[in-house]
Amino acid sequence: MTQSITVGLTETITKLVMEELDKAGLAPIAEPGRHVPVGVSARHVHVNREHLDILFGPGYELTIFKDISQPGQFAANEQVTLVGPKGRIEKVRILGPLRKDTQVEVAPSDARRLGVDPPVRQSGVHPGTPGITLIGPKGTVVIEQGCIIAERHIHMTPDDAAAFGVQNGQKVQVKIEGQRGGLMDEVMIRVRDDFALDMHIDTDDGNAFGLKTGDMLEIIK
Incomplete structure (x- = not known):
């Protein structure tokens, strides 16, 4: 042979x-300092106090459906309907806790369905983004901005960043193995003391690369 x-x-x-x-x-x-778990994030909404009161009633509090990867954050039982110029999407889950500003995160395929054209943005960066309508059981909210396609990113603590040899704000490539594998570009490193190590992508990216939550991916600098 x-x-x-x-x-x-x-x-x-x-x-x-x-x-x-x-x-x-x-x-x-997975080898420390090279691999990171991925979380595939479906469309979701963050709301502020004012808008929660309108959507669900004055003084309403979100209830926990399940905890998510980042400490203190959770998927709520509460859901809303998103309405855009060309369509609507029902049962879009709210993530808690409450935020300073209401934000709607969708995948590109969701945006086409709704008829909106949101840019790829880091969470919380809203200038120049389109608005959208949210409908809850008690009322309707129309936001003038805040609909985004979330930038691919990796949450890390400072110790994680040191182990990976990366810095806050740095963009890296991530290698995906498997039959639909490849390289994913423009992945932002986000470093904070209270973060848990996790990479966040939307459902379109997950489907394109055949990924599911919990898969381990390799960072390529």
Whole structure:
């Protein structure tokens, strides 16, 4: 058996073994300082106090559906309908806690369905973004700005950033393995003491690369 055939056979066997270990939950832990877990984020809404009162009634408080990756943040039971110039999307979940400004985060495919043209933005950066209508069980809110496509980003603590050798605000590439793998560009590093290590992408990116929440991806600087 030639060397090239032997190497190819070894690689094939290794790949099959790793796939079976992964299915059984026994895959090796990703190498520290290189791999980061991904969270695929569906369309969602952040609301402020004023708008929550209008949508759900004065003094209403969000109730927790489940905790999400970042400490203190949660997916709420409460949902709203988004209405744009060309369509609507119902049952869009609110994320808590309350924010200073109401923000709507959609994927590009959602934007086309609604008939809006939001830019790719970091959370909280609203100047020049389109508005949209939110409908709740008690009332309707029309925001003049705040609809965005969220910038791909990775949350890190300062210790994480040191381990990865990156800085806050730096943009990196991320390598995706698998049949639909490739390189994902323009991924922003966000560093803060209270962050948990997690990469956030929208559902369009997740579908394009065949990713699911919890997959481990490699940072390429």
